[in-house]
Amino acid sequence: MGLLTGALYACLIFYLGGWYLGMWRGNFSLLLLILTVVTLAYWLAERFHFRPARERAAERLAQQAQARRAELARQGIQQVDGDVEAARRQVLAQPWWLDWTAGLFPVICAVFLLRSFLFEPFKIPSGSMVPTLLVGDLILVNKYHYGIRLPVANTKIVENHTPERGDVIVFRYPKDTSIDYIKRVVGVPGDEVAYLNKRLFINGKPVPTQPLGEYYDEDSRRYAQMFSEQLGAVEHRVLTQKEAPPFVMAADEYPHRDQCRYTAEGVACKVPAGHYFVMGDNRDNSQDSRYWGFVPDENIVGKAFFIWMNLGNLGRIGSFK
Incomplete structure (x- = not known):
């Protein structure tokens, strides 16, 4: 032995x-x-x-x-x-x-x-969720908020809440399920989501925003325009770059792509049943549903809700929206 x-x-x-x-x-x-x-x-x-x-x-x-x-x-x-x-x-x-x-x-x-059914830790690897989440943030993900799933198989066995607009979720990347992504839900099944000229529209109505001045991104070492955005009950902050074009360049082929229309102004999509449209808060520095499509419900890992450590900035510890 x-x-x-x-x-x-x-x-x-x-x-x-x-x-x-x-x-x-x-x-x-x-x-x-x-x-x-x-x-x-x-x-x-x-x-x-x-x-x-x-x-x-x-x-x-x-x-x-x-x-x-x-x-x-x-x-x-x-x-x-x-x-x-x-x-x-x-x-x-x-x-x-x-x-x-x-x-x-x-x-x-x-x-x-604990990791399979309650909470799972993740590390933020990129700046796609700046300013909400920074590179190096160590976060906790609630594994049971959206229902209890079998580990490895990821099959849901107990229903709970469904993702809502404004939730920050971790999910398995649809094009390679061995990779985990983190983004914000902006569209739920049945929604008409449009991102035109760097403004977000849900079901034909512009999402309320307020300008907050400039934000200096230490990782990219450049300034961005920061806005307060209200998605349902969630108020959060987003960034845009003046010099970045509004249209989507080099979008992939993906399931239900016929539900999306790409123009010089941006993209508009009808979210199919059982899927979600997600975007990064760093809007011009995020590979998200605009590029590779919708997130199936079975790919969702859980709801991100707490920063438990950032070795470079202990003041980051706490909950976030």
């Missing part, structure tokens, strides 16, 4: 090393599921086989020592060498391969359940 456990750890290190070096893309949810199942198997084996076997061996050792002492006492020998209790503790001790498998099961299982 020690050799088998060593081989399993070697495979894990090889997989994580290749993932870290970019040789392949990892699936952390699947990895956690596999680790939970494997450590559970070891935990059950320890609970019902290995530990009882060690306890029986320790009991035999104690009985043999007691019988030996009784025999020596019968012969008049009272001084007996050997520390039976130390030997008994050694027999009862877990071998390393059980300590590093069965011993880790409660921790791995707790992480798996």
Whole structure:
């Protein structure tokens, strides 16, 4: 069993090393599921086989020592060498391969359940959600707000809320589901969403905005125009660049593309059932539904709601809209 456990750890290190070096893309949810199942198997084996076997061996050792002492006492020998209790503790001790498998099961299982059904951490990798979220923000995502889904398969088994306009969501990128994206929902099923001349319209009505002056983006090292935007009950801030064109360049082919019309002024789309139209708050620096289409409901991971750390700016910690 020690050799088998060593081989399993070697495979894990090889997989994580290749993932870290970019040789392949990892699936952390699947990895956690596999680790939970494997450590559970070891935990059950320890609970019902290995530990009882060690306890029986320790009991035999104690009985043999007691019988030996009784025999020596019968012969008049009272001084007996050997520390039976130390030997008994050694027999009862877990071998390393059980300590590093069965011993880790409660921790791995707790992480798996917490991450799969309650909250999952993410790191913001790009500036598409500036000024709401900055590069380096570590955020928490509520996994049950939009319903409970089976881990790995991502199949919804319990309904809850549906995404609303203004929600910031994490989802699996429709063109490559191994990648997670974060954007803001601007259109729900049935909506007519238009982004024309850098103004957002929902069902033919302009979304209320207020100019807030200029914003200096430290990552891009340039100024942008900042606006307050009201999407339903959510007031948030967006950025636009004066020099950026209003039209969408090089939009991809995607499902339901016939529901969108591209013009020199921008794009207008009818959101199909079971899908959502999402955009980044950094409007001229965001690859979003304008370029690659709608987000299917089954791709949604959860609702982003809290910045729990930013190593470069601790003042970022807190909730956001």
